[in-house]
Amino acid sequence: MASCLYVVRQWVSGLGQRMSAFQMNLVPLKEPLGFIKVLEWIAAIFSFATCGGFKGKTEILVSCRPNVTENKTVTATFGYPFRLNQASFQSSSNVCGVDWKSHVLVGDYSSSAQFYVTFAVFVFLYCIAALLLYVGYTNLYRDSHKLPMIDFVITVVATFLWLVSTSAWAKALTDIKVATSPRIVQELLPCKQSSTECHFGSVTSMGSLNVSVIFGFLNMILWGGNAWFVYKETSLHSPSNTSASHGQGGAVPPPGM
Template structure:
């Protein structure tokens, strides 16, 4: 194996430059999703008991909403209801965790690929296996970005519904005619929208980079080799 030797020229080429963009995009993808914390608030009142309080449910990554219970100031009961026994509806952890975990793996792969491009440039370009492995990983990553981003986009839509006005209909205490529930607010999910955008942006980056990785493989090079042989010419057999 050749020694590690820094060569920054690949970073000036599409192969390395796009890999840097993929590295940054993967960071934004998992950071905007995995770091989210939010809450939804409803106002509960019951005229007969004279109660009028705000109850809050906090939620965040990995978005197991069915474990996000409501709480009240000082954890007191409101309208004779123990609100901590009531939770939001839905579990969207599978889509969220798949998306974030895949983005982290992509982040790590980009680091490894950049080290290979920059430190072992000759080894990469002289090898038949390494570019082919890189090409296959690129195709698989493009497909998985499409799958994970689509699944996360659908889950995010459901999360917005589950934490919005519809919770009034889902909460059992709010179906009691003696209890009045009014939706107040929910934390803005702008960062989660950004995470979806970066998911599809990553898909575009990886799909576009597939061509430049393909050009490094033996699937593309033989055509150039055969062309050079035909230009150089093979000496014809001597005549009799």
């Protein structure tokens, strides 16, 4: 029992010494393993920034009969996390005697948007940790059998989650565009009354949200491509090199064989 405790203490002590031996090595950043990780880090920033920072509004023009030539603007403001069913219409006064604050846009797309942004933030943090490991503890990473394997599993899972989260967010974005389009004029109850006449005004451009979807699929491609370079660092790929080196280091066959 005492000998086992001694071995454990020695192992923990050795691991602590190796972890504390931080040595800056920028060579991994010049290799595909580190260079692609930097690209993944940058792409993750664009992903959650373009989606999480969006603010927009949609406007409709309302006129009261019989004076239909005088239009007044009614606005609904929306943004991340895109709970449109909580985005009520606002106006300077009760246009045509309607309490517009009691009327909202249609749909709740917060689950897809929050899943996408939250995952992008986690990826951003993981890229920082991985780059710190690559650059500061290069020898520890490459001498260990577990760290490259963990990195490989996370890379594969992240590739799949980028596909799922981006696809869900792309579908939600399509629905958001429909819910804030001229279609709202047909769905608002006050616009169906004989005393009011509604026309669609405008909606904020959603170009940044389109960019977020593009970066989501770009992240999926980057992580999928990087999986090969991470795999090369694992023990699943190294045995072939090990066996080859053993074969070269074996007994030299006699001449003429």
